[in-house]
Amino acid sequence: MYPALPFLNRICVKDYQLPNSDIVIEKGTKILFPTLGFHYDPEYFPEPNKFNPERFSDENKANIHPYSYIPFGEGPRNCIATIILLFYMKRQLTYWKRRNVPYLEPSFPFGNLDNPITNKKSTGIQFKEFYNEFKKMGAKCGGIYTYCTPILVPVDADLNRHMLVKDFQNFNARGFYSNGKDQPVSVNLFTVDGEKWRTLRTKFTPTFTSAKMKVMFELMLLACKTMDVYLQQHASKKTPLNIKDCVSRMTTNIIGSCAFGIDCNSFKDTTFYKLLRGIADGTAVSLRIAFCNAVPEIAQMLRMPLFPINETNSVCRSIEETIAYRNEKNLSRNDFLQMLMEMKSNDMVDMDELKGQCVLFFLAGFETSATTMTFMFFELARNQDIQDKLREEINDVLLKFDNQISYEAVMSMTYLEMVMFETLRMYPALPFLNRICVKDYQLPNSDIVIEKGTKILFPTLGFHYDPEYFPEPNKFNPERFSDENRAYIQPYSYIPFGEGPRNCIGELILLTIQSVYRHT
Numbered sequence: 001m002y003p004a005l006p007f008l009n010r011i012c013v014k015d016y017q018l019p020n021s022d023i024v025i026e027k028g029t030k031i032l033f034p035t036l037g038f039h040y041d042p043e044y045f046p047e048p049n050k051f052n053p054e055r056f057s058d059e060n061k062a063n064i065h066p067y068s069y070i071p072f073g074e075g076p077r078n079c080i081a082t083i084i085l086l087f088y089m090k091r092q093l094t095y096w097k098r099r100n101v102p103y104l105e106p107s108f109p110f111g112n113l114d115n116p117i118t119n120k121k122s123t124g125i126q127f128k129e130f131y132n133e134f135k136k137m138g139a140k141c142g143g144i145y146t147y148c149t150p151i152l153v154p155v156d157a158d159l160n161r162h163m164l165v166k167d168f169q170n171f172n173a174r175g176f177y178s179n180g181k182d183q184p185v186s187v188n189l190f191t192v193d194g195e196k197w198r199t200l201r202t203k204f205t206p207t208f209t210s211a212k213m214k215v216m217f218e219l220m221l222l223a224c225k226t227m228d229v230y231l232q233q234h235a236s237k238k239t240p241l242n243i244k245d246c247v248s249r250m251t252t253n254i255i256g257s258c259a260f261g262i263d264c265n266s267f268k269d270t271t272f273y274k275l276l277r278g279i280a281d282g283t284a285v286s287l288r289i290a291f292c293n294a295v296p297e298i299a300q301m302l303r304m305p306l307f308p309i310n311e312t313n314s315v316c317r318s319i320e321e322t323i324a325y326r327n328e329k330n331l332s333r334n335d336f337l338q339m340l341m342e343m344k345s346n347d348m349v350d351m352d353e354l355k356g357q358c359v360l361f362f363l364a365g366f367e368t369s370a371t372t373m374t375f376m377f378f379e380l381a382r383n384q385d386i387q388d389k390l391r392e393e394i395n396d397v398l399l400k401f402d403n404q405i406s407y408e409a410v411m412s413m414t415y416l417e418m419v420m421f422e423t424l425r426m427y428p429a430l431p432f433l434n435r436i437c438v439k440d441y442q443l444p445n446s447d448i449v450i451e452k453g454t455k456i457l458f459p460t461l462g463f464h465y466d467p468e469y470f471p472e473p474n475k476f477n478p479e480r481f482s483d484e485n486r487a488y489i490q491p492y493s494y495i496p497f498g499e500g501p502r503n504c505i506g507e508l509i510l511l512t513i514q515s516v517y518r519h520t
């Protein structure tokens, strides 16, 4: 759809009679082959405006008309750059061998990944398999390739401690794409690196304390009220419920209320729900994010925004309107937006940073929380005994709290916490963590040196399903996280929220809550 050169050119160096025609092309005539024309010709590519990788599946490829697909040119003068590129790619694929790092044999052009067009496995599962291969070799880490990019995969919990925590200064970047010029809100805590990240993290950490969350809890409860009615309707009619849809609406209500100051009642009116989903959901969004991160230089050159423009602009407008309304009426509310407004009035953040963090609050908190809850209900449905035990705990605790759900009541539900931790072990919302080496680094007790610029991918799923760390890993067993058993979990093998100074800022809420309540 986007050939880098939209046409090929040649010059006729000898008079030439067109085949099956009496037209003669004179020597010296310039010829321009319109690549874009061929690629968008429905005779050759039906529904040419549709992005459809299936055209290039092994079966369909054979039906493409020869010489109608010419992104690299054709014939003896086809792009020299292609040949150089191919040579470079082949050489790249020997990177780990040359550096004496244990590696898995790659193949061209996908490296160690499955063919993205025909593959059925998620990237998280593929990295779990790489993990198992390196463990079998007895290695502490190993090298693989995504396409031609070398990626280091640590498979040892103690190495996680070194790289994510102790030697964080060598790996403090995530290398995620953002485009501050054209879409300032794409510059946020998750996407920025270096000094900018450090400054933002220092500014925003105090907004995630347990005291702040306790105050916001009332808003969260209110935002869930309409779900009660929705659930009761389904229960009384005995109609099945799409649990993913239900928790996604609930999460939208909470985020709408806490981050955007909007009462969006997604169980009745799906306007805001659809708008927010438009930013985070869908193949086009995933493809754009994947493209931007795979070839950030090209994305930067094309000035590609990270998030869909229309939806993001609508959400930003709504934030601006709420701020203007609160300022005009002198209103205040115990939400995340108010905290950011106070930071702005103290010149700690500017308007773009404020909007960026609201959008990030949604992106980082929405899918992660909704999928975790969905999988939790899935496992509770499959394990009736665990469901009964949890229900019993909830009923017992509520009895002690006059049947009122309060912050304190929820925090004293220890079995609920164990169930949630086990859900996050089996279904971590992010199946891997990524970092970039920013300073050459010698691996501990080894002569391997990781070069500056190397990408590292920590395979969370691999660790969480490793029987060395979690016996019977396919069994949903919340008891692993009881007070007694938790002490036996190998540090840095359980990483659903990441680790070290760049871990999930949302986890700080959990940690603070735990330390407060476990010691009272």
Ligand code: HEM
Residues within 6 Å of the ligand: 189, 190, 191, 201, 360, 361, 362, 364, 365, 366, 368, 369, 372, 424, 428, 429, 430, 433, 434, 495, 496, 497, 498, 499, 500, 501, 502, 503, 504, 505, 506, 507
């Ligand atoms: C079940 C819920 C959640 C899970 C499983 C989760 C998981 C993660 C993970 C794995 C990371 C990457 C950490 C790393 O690279 O070491 C991350 C980063 C982050 N998360 Fe969460 N998250 C959750 C909820 C939230 C919520 C509710 C918020 C905020 C409102 C949030 C805000 C962030 C931010 C801002 C970052 C980037 C931190 C940085 O780079 O400094 N997350 N999260």
